[in-house]
Amino acid sequence: xxxxxxxxxxxxxxxxxxxxxxxxxxxxxxxxxxxxxxxxxxxxxxxxxxxxxxxxxxxxxxxxxxxxxxxxxxxxxxxxxxxxxxxxxxxxxxxxxxxxxxxxxxxxxxxxxxxxxxxxxxxxxxxxxxxxxxxxxxxxxxxxxxxxxxxxxxxxxxxxxxxxxxxxxxxxxxxxxxxxxxxxxxxxxxxxxxxxxxxxxxxxxxxxxxxxxxxxxxxxxxxxxxxxxxxxxxxxxxxxxxxxxxxxxxxxxxxxxxxxxxxxxxxxxxxxxxxxxxxxxxxxxxxxxxxxxxxxxxxxxxxxxxxxxxxxxxxxxxxxxxxxxxxxxxxxxxxxxxxxxxxxxxxxxxxxxxxxxxxxxxxxxxxxxxxxxxxxxxxxxxxxxxxxxxxxxxxxxxxxxxxxxxxxxxxxxxxxxxxxxxxxxxxxxxxxxxxxxxxxxxxxxxxxxxxxxxxxxxxxxxxxxxxxxxxxxxx
Ligand code: B12
Ligand code: SF4
Numbered sequence: 001x002x003x004x005x006x007x008x009x010x011x012x013x014x015x016x017x018x019x020x021x022x023x024x025x026x027x028x029x030x031x032x033x034x035x036x037x038x039x040x041x042x043x044x045x046x047x048x049x050x051x052x053x054x055x056x057x058x059x060x061x062x063x064x065x066x067x068x069x070x071x072x073x074x075x076x077x078x079x080x081x082x083x084x085x086x087x088x089x090x091x092x093x094x095x096x097x098x099x100x101x102x103x104x105x106x107x108x109x110x111x112x113x114x115x116x117x118x119x120x121x122x123x124x125x126x127x128x129x130x131x132x133x134x135x136x137x138x139x140x141x142x143x144x145x146x147x148x149x150x151x152x153x154x155x156x157x158x159x160x161x162x163x164x165x166x167x168x169x170x171x172x173x174x175x176x177x178x179x180x181x182x183x184x185x186x187x188x189x190x191x192x193x194x195x196x197x198x199x200x201x202x203x204x205x206x207x208x209x210x211x212x213x214x215x216x217x218x219x220x221x222x223x224x225x226x227x228x229x230x231x232x233x234x235x236x237x238x239x240x241x242x243x244x245x246x247x248x249x250x251x252x253x254x255x256x257x258x259x260x261x262x263x264x265x266x267x268x269x270x271x272x273x274x275x276x277x278x279x280x281x282x283x284x285x286x287x288x289x290x291x292x293x294x295x296x297x298x299x300x301x302x303x304x305x306x307x308x309x310x311x312x313x314x315x316x317x318x319x320x321x322x323x324x325x326x327x328x329x330x331x332x333x334x335x336x337x338x339x340x341x342x343x344x345x346x347x348x349x350x351x352x353x354x355x356x357x358x359x360x361x362x363x364x365x366x367x368x369x370x371x372x373x374x375x376x377x378x379x380x381x382x383x384x385x386x387x388x389x390x391x392x393x394x395x396x397x398x399x400x401x402x403x404x405x406x407x408x409x410x411x412x413x414x415x416x417x418x419x420x421x422x423x424x425x426x427x428x429x430x431x432x433x434x435x436x437x438x439x440x441x442x443x444x445x446x447x448x449x450x451x452x453x454x455x456x457x458x459x460x461x462x463x464x465x466x467x468x469x470x471x472x473x474x475x
Contacts, residue, residue: 001047001048001075001076001145001148001149002047002048002050002072002073002074002075002076003038003041003047003048003049003050003074003075003076003077003078003145004049004050004051004052004069004072004074004076004077004078005034005037005038005049005050005051005052005077005078005079005080006034006051006052006053006054006077006078006079006080006092006096007031007034007051007052007053007054007055007056007080008054008055008079008080008085008088008089008091008092009054009055009059009060009061009065009088009091009092010055010085010088011060011061011088012087012088012091012415013084013085013087013088014083014084014085014086014087014409014417014419015084015419027196027197027198027199027201027206028053028055028056028195028196028197029196029198029206029208029255029257030053030056030186030188030191030193030196030207030208031051031053031055031080031191032186032208032209032210032257033080033112033113033137034051034078034080035051035186035187035188035190035191036137036138036183036186037078037112037137037138037141038050038051038186038187038190039184039185039186039187039190040138040139040141040142040183040184041141041142041145042184042187043184044142045142045145045146047145047149049190050072050074050190051190051191052065052068052069052072053191053192054092056191056192056195056196057192057195061091061092061095065095066095066098066099066102069095069096069099070099070102070103073103074096074107075105075107075108075148076107076108076109076110076145076148077096077107077108077109077110078110078111078112078133078137078141079092079093079109079110079111080111080112080113081111081112081113081114081115081116081123082113082114082115083114083115083118083119083386083387083406083409083410085115086115086409086410086413087413087414087415089111090126090127090413093109093128093129094128096109097109097128108130108131108148109128109129109130109131110129110130110131110132110133110141110144111123111129111131111132111133112132112133112134112137112141113137114224115410116132116133116134116161117134117135117173118223118387118388118410119387119407119410120132120134120161120170121161121168121170122407122410122411123161123410124161124162124163124168125163125168125411126413130162130163131144131160131161131162132160132161132162133159133160133161134159134160134161134173134174135159135173135174135176135227135228136159136174136176136177136213136227137159138177138183139159139174139177140157140158140159140160140174143156143157143160144157144160154169154171155169155171156171157171158171158172158173158174158175159171159172159173159174176213176214176227176228176230176232177213177232178232180212180213180232180233180234180238181234181235181238185241185242185245188207188245188246188249188251189249193205193207193249193250193251194250198253198255200285200308200348200377201252201253201255201283204252204253204283205250205251205252205253206251206252206253206254206255207246207251207253207254207255208254208255208256208257209239209242209243209246209254209255209256209257210256210257210258211233211234211239211256211258211261211271212231212232212233212234212258212259212261212263212264213227213228213231213232213258214227214228214229214230214231214232214259215229215231215259215260215263216229216230216231216260216263217260217289217327218325218327218390219312219324219325219326219327220323220324220325220326220389220390220391220394221324221352221355221383221384221385221386221389221390221391222389223386223387223388223389223390224259227259231260231263231264233263233264233267235267235270236267236270236271236273236274237274239271239274240271240274240275240278240280243275243280243282243284244278244280246282247280247281247282251282252282252283253282253283253284253285254282254283254284254285255284255285256284256285256286256287257287258286258287259287260287260288260289260292261286261287261288262286262288262289262292262293262297263292265292265294265297268297268300268301269296269297269300271304272300272301272303272304272306273300273304275304275305276303276304280305281305282305283305283307284305284306284307285306285307285308285309285310285346286301286306286308286309286310287309287310287311287312288309288310288311289311289312289327289328290311290313290328290332290333290335290336290337291327291328291329291332293309293335293336293339293340294339295339295342298339298340298342298343298345299343301343301345302343302344302345306345307345307346308345308346308347308348308376309340309345309346309347309348310347310348310350311333311336311337311347311348311349311350311375312326312350313328313333313349313350313351313369313370313373314326314350314351314352314355315351315352315355315358315362315365315366316330316351316362316363316365316366316367316368316369316370317330317362317365317366318330319357319362320355320357320358320362320366323355323356323357323358324355325390330369333369333373334372334373337349337373337374337375338373341374346375346376346377347373347375347376347377348375348376348377348378348379349370349373349375349377349378349379350378350379350380350381351366351370351378351379351380351381351438352380352381352382352383353366353380353381353382353383353431353434353435353438354382354383354421354422354423354425354426354431354434355383355422356391356394356400356422356424356425357425358425359425360434363434363438366438367437367438367441367442370438370441370442371441371442371445378438378439378442378443380435380438380439381435382421382431382432382435383421383422384419384420384421385401385420385421385422386406387406387407387410391422392406395420395422398424400422400423400424401420405417405420
């Protein structure tokens with residue numbers, strides 16, 4: 001069979017809370033989910049596998065996208081779905097069906113990813129979707145392909161949702177993959193690797209990597225429904241083997257996108273030691289929590305080439321951090337940033353405004369903390385109750401959000417869905433003003449502008465910074 005996996009275009013993304021300059025400039029990351037699936041299928045089956053990343057290839061809903069699909073002539077197409085990309089997913093599926101008609105064949109459509117995992121039945125009820133895969137897709141998708149190929153029963157496939165005579169059959173979620181070392185490394189030669197970049201990485205070729213799956217923490221606003229809450233990690237050797245392959249492919253920088261890379265301290269030390277032992281000169285960055293960082297760890301991370309750490313700080317008061325169930329203290333925040341500076345590791349701090357019980361005074365304290373810890377970048381958003389989070393459940397329970405509008409959207413995806421915030425203490429307009437104030441107070445400081453000026457790496461970095469800087473001053 002011919003199998004095609006698609007990352008859909010992003011023309012109709014539901015935009016939540018990010019200022020437009022961040023959205024426009026964020027760059028392109030490889031679609032790691034479908035890349036894992038494609039590689040798994042390549043290893044364990046004999047089918048023909050292709051990937052189209054419509055975002056990086058800048059494909060629209062026109063002839064060129066249709067021609068690409070037509071040329072591959074797929075029997076089954078898998079599309080990756082986030083709640084916020086659902087409209088583009090539907091447009092992509094309609095296009096695939098059109099191609100199918102022009103080829104006189106029925107192309108089966110399967111979808112997977114975070115959205116179908118949260119809303120499996122709503123998703124399978126959407127027109128033209130034949131199969132929904134929930135959770136980690138590698139094993140269930142392979143089983144689905146084999147069952148379709150052999151015309152065998154679908155009932156045994158855990159993680160599969162489909163319809164039989166208009167009745168929804170939900171086989172329940174598959175078990176999480178315990179031994180992540182058993183998965184083949186995502187085959188990045190299936191995508192145009194040189195086209196991936198990041199707003200943070202100047203002109204370098206970047207890729208993303210996952211060295212673990214699942215996050216054991218329970219922040220009120222966050223959900224990782226599809227990869228689970230139990231932390232599962234790859235061994236140091238396995239991780240560094242993949243890094244080495246990336247390096248050989250000409251990749252300059254690896255963004256490690258694990259929810260929290262530093263959950264297992266010893267594993268982090270082992271990964272660093274392995275990189276140092278192999279003398280692997282590669283730039284990489286991580287996402288971590290301030291309560292999992294210490295001096296020895298930072299020293300080792302620096303030695304091993306880790307250049308940047310992203311920390312979720314969220315708020316400048318213990319009160320709001322508690323409300324968010326963040327499990328960190330202001331002291332830990334200050335310490336993590338002080339130590340990162342000591343070891344010359346760049347930092348990016350994420351803040352959010354508009355939390356339950358947050359006052360304007362609290363937001364001022366967040367701005368004050370941002371200036372005090374003085375990271376290289378901040379990223380501030382308005383807290384948005386996303387589907388399947390505890391925060392969204394609370395918002396519905398307390399009537400802060402009046403109806404389960406994300407479920408409604410999952411049933412009837414329409415372009416004009418309006419993202420709702422926790423508007424108990426501030427109106428939407430007030431939150432936008434406070435967001436602007438936060439950005440301006442941080443990035444508009446002469447000391448920050450001066451530091452950025454001295455850190456310019458090359459002419460393209462200079463142009464990018466000027467462009468972004470102007471946008472910040474305009475917001
Ligand atoms: C890296 C990342 C990004 C990157 C790159 C996206 C990309 N191309 O993959 C960037 C920065 C661009 C990004 C942007 C956004 N992201 Co994002 N992102 C992530 C992150 C941190 C990792 C994704 C990843 O690589 N995972 C690793 C792989 C192995 O997992 P996976 O992709 O989920 O794939 C597995 C399964 O889901 C399933 N699967 C996935 N696709 C398919 C398809 C088929 C056919 C099948 C069978 C199975 C299947 O099988 C895979 C292997 O097991 C996740 C969080 C997370 N922990 O996953 C959020 C996450 C996916 N992002 C999220 C959001 C909200 C966004 C944005 C809307 C943010 C915003 N406000 O702008 C945008 C939308 C982007 C877009 N239009 O595509 C949410 C989605 C929530 C939801 N309800 O849909 C997540 C879950 C984080 C969260 N909880 O907030 N993101
Ligand atoms: S915000 Fe980060 S630490 Fe908290 S639950 Fe989500 S991934 Fe885990």
